[in-house]
């Protein structure tokens with residue numbers, strides 16, 4: 410019996426030589442790297458881990474019934490469903506843009522729907538803004554530490570970073586001198602309200618100082634307002650964009666681009682964020698968005714619009730109460746359990762507390778020990794630094810654990826830190 414050789418079998422005999430992908434990737438990929446911390450955080454899937462790591466919304470607070478009602482309404486109506494399931498304009502769903510513009514106006518940002526672009530979460534807004542403004546080597550000014558996802562978005566555009574320590578804006582640091590020798594017109598990225606990872610907010614004086622600096626350096630500012638709606642304590646501060654408009658006279662003269670999102674207030678799975686800024690910038694961002702993904706899912710935009718159009722304030726106040734209660738539990742537990750030498754931020758909103766460990770303790774090593782010995786997870790601070798990291802830092806998020814877990818987890822973590830300090834002493838002395 411003869412056996413015929415098929416073309417597939419012939420092809421299979423040629424030794425497979427996979428392309429040298431690394432040599433073919435663009436230069437910009439040298440700046441796009443996975444973090445080693447991701448590997449450690451994969452362990453979080455194990456069920457007995459008590460986690461302060463995930464900086465994500467509490468799923469118990471998702472307005473699932475509203476979202477379901479929204480999909481039902483939109484899809485049951487033949488007219489609406491035709492629109493909801495079709496291609497659409499890159500700017501976004503007009504009623505949603507109008508709703509956002511009206512809400513921005515209530516907070517001192519006089520604007521209309523032409524000043525709003527709907528993006529796939531605020532993460533996409535950061536990427537599009539990076540693409541629009543950054544030529545390789547341009548400076549991005551950020552806080553020290555700053556949001557890791559922003560660094561990931563900007564890194565692909567190969568910037569040089571300048572990171573500002575806490576209080577640099579009001580402590581008389583000569584930031585202009587730090588810009589010496591750099592390209593003009595930096596891009597500034599800040600999270601003025603309850604920042605990720607620190608939970609810290611900029612005071613009014615710092616916001617004004619940042620706008621002074623932006624004016625002096627002719628800097629474009631990105632205001633990332635991801636957590637702004639989650640204030641549970643203290644007084645609301647004006648947005649950078651509102652302060653900017655108060656100075657410059659109108660949004661068209663402003664230099665601040667405000668990035669908002671429904672990820673923390675409705676659901677991150679809808680992937681709906683927005684940029685609010687001068688039309689001249691929005692128009693260019695629209696072009697970039699077209700080349701990227703055409704537009705955000707219209708059905709999701711229609712559902713989000715329905716979700717925010719009814720009782721949104723009531724929903725927000727439930728979120729604020731829930732996150733506020735967890736934050737207070739965490740802060741009280743830290744006060745009770747942490748050994749001397751450990752300090753932490755006291756957020757008035759958002760989802761994060763930033764812990765500074767005594768010098769010589771390393772957040773990454775602490776995480777390894779904490780997972781092995783205490784089954785408690787958190788995120789080491791290192792990846793949140795654009796320049797030189799402070800290794801003795803960690804981020805705790807209180808959004809997911811229950812009050813009892815927070816209490817238990819902090820007690821275990823504090824015990825480990827105390828033991829680590831003890832075991833560090835002989836090494837330091839030798």
Ligand SMILES: Cc1ncc(COP(=O)(O)O)c(C=O)c1O
Nearest residue numbers: 530531532556605635670672682
């Ligand atoms: C400060 C900050 N900005 C932006 C984002 C991106 O959120 P999204 O793309 O879901 O709007 C996050 C997500 O965690 C964040 O913490």
